[in-house]
Amino acid sequence: MTRKTIPFDIEDVKRMEETTPTPFHVYDGAAILARAEALRRAFAWAPGYRNYFAVKATPNPAILELLRAADTGADCSSLAELVMAERSGLTGDRVMFTSNDTPAEEFRKAAKMGATINFDDIGHIGFAERALGGRLPQVACCRYNPGPLKDGNAIIGKPEEAKYGFTRPQLFEGYRMLKERGVRKFGLHAMVASNERSAPYFVETARLLFDLVAALSRELGIAFDFVNLGGGFGIPYRPEEDEIDLDAVGRGVKEAAEDILVRNGIAMPRIATESGRFVTGPCGWLVSRVLHVKRTYRVYAGLDASMANLMRPALYGAYHHITVFGKENAPAAEVYDVTGSLCENNDKFAIARPLPELEPGDVVAIHDAGAHGHAMGFNYNGKLRSAEWLLPPGGGAPVLIRRAETLNDLFSTLVPPLRVRPEPPSGGRG
Numbered sequence: 424m425t426r427k428t429i430p431f432d433i434e435d436v437k438r439m440e441e442t443t444p445t446p447f448h449v450y451d452g453a454a455i456l457a458r459a460e461a462l463r464r465a466f467a468w469a470p471g472y473r474n475y476f477a478v479k480a481t482p483n484p485a486i487l488e489l490l491r492a493a494d495t496g497a498d499c500s501s502l503a504e505l506v507m508a509e510r511s512g513l514t515g516d517r518v519m520f521t522s523n524d525t526p527a528e529e530f531r532k533a534a535k536m537g538a539t540i541n542f543d544d545i546g547h548i549g550f551a552e553r554a555l556g557g558r559l560p561q562v563a564c565c566r567y568n569p570g571p572l573k574d575g576n577a578i579i580g581k582p583e584e585a586k587y588g589f590t591r592p593q594l595f596e597g598y599r600m601l602k603e604r605g606v607r608k609f610g611l612h613a614m615v616a617s618n619e620r621s622a623p624y625f626v627e628t629a630r631l632l633f634d635l636v637a638a639l640s641r642e643l644g645i646a647f648d649f650v651n652l653g654g655g656f657g658i659p660y661r662p663e664e665d666e667i668d669l670d671a672v673g674r675g676v677k678e679a680a681e682d683i684l685v686r687n688g689i690a691m692p693r694i695a696t697e698s699g700r701f702v703t704g705p706c707g708w709l710v711s712r713v714l715h716v717k718r719t720y721r722v723y724a725g726l727d728a729s730m731a732n733l734m735r736p737a738l739y740g741a742y743h744h745i746t747v748f749g750k751e752n753a754p755a756a757e758v759y760d761v762t763g764s765l766c767e768n769n770d771k772f773a774i775a776r777p778l779p780e781l782e783p784g785d786v787v788a789i790h791d792a793g794a795h796g797h798a799m800g801f802n803y804n805g806k807l808r809s810a811e812w813l814l815p816p817g818g819g820a821p822v823l824i825r826r827a828e829t830l831n832d833l834f835s836t837l838v839p840p841l842r843v844r845p846e847p848p849s850g851g852r853g
């Protein structure tokens with residue numbers, strides 16, 4: 424069981440609304456730091472352990488700076504994410520570049536920042552070498568796709584059908600190529616699950632990777648500097664679900680490393696992870712107002728937010744808990760489809776959800792919107808992306824860390840741009 428709480432109240436919402444009308448996202452800085460620390464604690468036994476926060480989960484410099492101060496790194500997969508990490512003070516070995524189908528300029532940017540390049544494909548080694556003028560960085564990592572050796576899950580799919588990573592034989596060839604090209608420090612990476620809460624699943628993945636490290640070390644005479652277990656640590660979206668037992672993951676990974684590596688005379692590599700969702704997911708809420716209640720074949724509560732603000736329910740049928748401000752203790756008296764306004768029938772935050780009786784003007788908080796929430800936003804139907812607020816870890820008033828988009832933002836790339844005057848209010852209702 425997980426208690427679904429909210430670290431701000433309706434008075435805070437009203438104050439934020441004076442600057443940015445609903446909908447908007449609110450993040451809890453103290454909770455983000457506590458979860459980054461929980462991850463660190465689980466791997467406290469591992470010298471040099473680091474989580475590289477997956478920037479794509481919550482791409483905002485305020486969040487990255489918060490995590491940087493807590494010794495977290497950044498996992499980037501695009502030029503924009505590299506630039507944002509750099510501007511947030513994260514460069515060098517604090518940055519992992521785990522991309523796929525990678526453009527040449529992104530390899531160049533990553534190398535320039537001193538980021539650790541995690542190759543997605545054997546063909547990328549020569550491609551990057553050419554992009555970098557014939558010289559690869561001293562450190563390199565390869566991404567392993569275990570294919571049929573590992574079951575996937577609903578979000579990431581089966582490894583066999585996934586576009587990511589090297590096959591096992593390709594890894595042997597890939598590291599040989601890297602060694603020949605002067606690379607001196609090696610890492611091995613895999614990310615085969617998404618939103619997975621089973622500790623044994625991650626331990627099993629670690630075993631697979633350590634076995635490979637042992638085989639590659641022996642055959643190629645190379646030493647592994649680090650093993651990156653990827654991200655995918657899940658969170659309890661439903662109140663009846665439990666948090667993943669990270670300490671059990673940490674203990675299991677330690678046992679596996681001792682078993683497979685240390686006992687066979689292979690030096691213990693540093694452990695890295697790329698967790699995004701676990702760190703920020705439960706620490707973000709999408710705040711929205713009920714605009715309409717409609718009674719036809721079902722009862723619909725229409726919000727001023729849409730799947731442009733939080734796509735997970737529409738994309739994966741994901742559950743997100745909903746709390747109605749002022750009705751926290753009211754009985755769930757009616758069953759609603761909670762919808763957005765896109766001209767897409769899957770624009771629903773909840774389907775057949777028992778909730779307290781809703782009226783226009785009610786304010787709701789949609790939980791667990793801190794990762795892969797705002798970040799997946801888009802502009803279909805001309806929907807504007809919402810504002811983001813951060814509750815500072817030390818307490819005090821919420822800080823605006825992204826304003827809402829305006830119509831002029833939306834129209835600015837048209838040729839010629841379309842200007843609207845005067846600007847309507849900067850919220851999603853504008």
Ligand SMILES: *Cc1c(COP(=O)(O)O)cnc(C)c1O
Pocket residue numbers: 477479480498521614617618653654655656697698699700701794
């Ligand atoms: C998305 C992604 C992550 C982060 O996943 P979470 O589920 O947010 O932990 C980490 N690494 C890679 C390569 C990814 O694609």
